[in-house]
Amino acid sequence: MPIRVPKELPAIKVLEKEKIFVMDEDRAMHQDIRPLQILILNLMPKKAETEVQLLRLLSNTPLQINVEFLYMCSHDAKNTSSEHLERFYHQFKAIKEQFYDGLIITGAPIEQLPFEEVDYWEELQEIFQWSNTHVFSTFHICWGAQAGLYYHHNINKYRLQQKLTGIYTHKVLTPTWSILKGFDDIFDAPHSRYTGVKRSDIALAKDLEVLAESDEAGLFLVGNKNNRAFYAMGHLEYDRETLEQEFKRDQLKGIQPNLPENYFPHNDTSERPQLRWHMAASLLFSNWLNYAVYQNTPYDLTKLLED
Template identity: 45%
Template sequence: MPIKIPDQLPAREILAREGVAIMDERTALRQDIRPLQIGLLNLMPNKIRTETQFARLMGTTPLQVELTLVRIGNHKAKNTPEEHLIAFYQTWAEVKARKFDGFIITGAPIELLPFEEVTYWEELKRILDWTTTNVHSSFFICWGAMAAAWHFHGIQKHTLEKKAFGVFRHRNNSPASPYLAGFSDDFSIPVSRWTEVRADDIHAGAPLELLVESDATGPCLATETAGNRLYMFNHIEYDSTSLKEEYDRDVAAGTSIGVPHGYYPDDDPTRQPLNRWRSHAHLLFGNWINQVYQTTAYDIGNIGKKPQPLVA
């Protein structure tokens, strides 16, 4: 089934060119089925690019998904036109009375700051608490995953000596997990961060299962059955050129940065990078949405009224 997004959203034209099935608002109203309500709290600076990345991954699932774009209310975006935010986004305060089948919180380029020094940390804490009552399943990405792991379980993030940057091989720790259905035993995932969470901290009492990790860059994907939460500490949603643009930006700014690991053929940044993670990104989001669909309340108003674990 297609994804339902606003008719004028810039992502629409991009996804249509790529062959992603999109449903217009009039057609959606004729469908005799309740679409899954998925919220995206977009903390990334280039919001248009990020919303396109996530819509792309959700738009190839066989279920109807209605995407709601959400932003922090007290934070002014520097890299997205205000008109775009007004036209397509709602603040969390405007949606907090609603229930969502799924809710995604993205990464943010503020990972070197202590959580308490982030200008919108207090609002984010309220949003994280709200997900426990108004969201059936939450999906946290990169810094968003670190923030949620700290907020819910006190799992610390640690600063790296140098940036973990590139495309790294990862190991499938739990082939029987419904989230990893169809996954290879090992596979590539983009990594771009200055901090990490550590496997020992995850294993030290937190009710998390580490599904995917890398010998080079550590934990990647963890799940928490009781809270219906997924923690993705890397950027599986990235486009083919996302790492290239980060690298080119840093080189142009004179920032000391190495060539992204395992990204360019022969580590030659003059060559076109290859996307080695696209299929697994679609698998992960398809598996997540399938689990949400199978376990969420038929009446969306019943979300949060009783525990609804995704995996028995």
């Protein structure tokens, strides 16, 4: 089944070339079913790239999904045109009375800032609070995961000695959780961050459980025991070239970044990186949509207010 997106969203052309079934709003209006309502709070600078990455993963189920995008109006987006935001994104004030089956909160390249110094922190806190009563299940990614753990559980991030970047092997710790159904014992996933969250702090939160982690990269996936929130520290949504693009971007800035670990064959930047995490990415997002959202969300989303 397709994902439903605004008719002229540029990401549609990319997805159609990949033979991904995308349905525009006009066609979807004629289908007499209750699709899942998914909201994506896109905090990444290059929003169009993140749109493609996430829509690609959300399309990999037999469910019909209505996807909407949200941006922070308290932040000046320098890498995305105002026209794109006005056409395809909502401000929070426009959707705050609506209800959603699922919410995805992306990462953002601001992890070195204290949360309170982020220019849209006040607005994001309002969205976090709103999600408790207007969203059935929320999937947080990287900085979005750290921010969510800080807001909902008072778990702070800590600064790493150097940027963690590369592809790392992870162990599934709780295969009985439905979001990890079908996973092998180990899987690969990208990380790209300057900060982390301590396992010992997660252990103090009685409603959280560590679901997957890496000996090298640390925590990867944390779940709320009621399936209403998940926190992924890595970037399974990344494309093959994303870490390479970030590496070259940092070089141009004069940062002298570390070479992403386990990424370039023979550590040779002229060689094409191997793509070995998209199977896990597709499975994780499909499981989230199917087990955490579709099979549990109320048909009448206004019943979320009764929880």
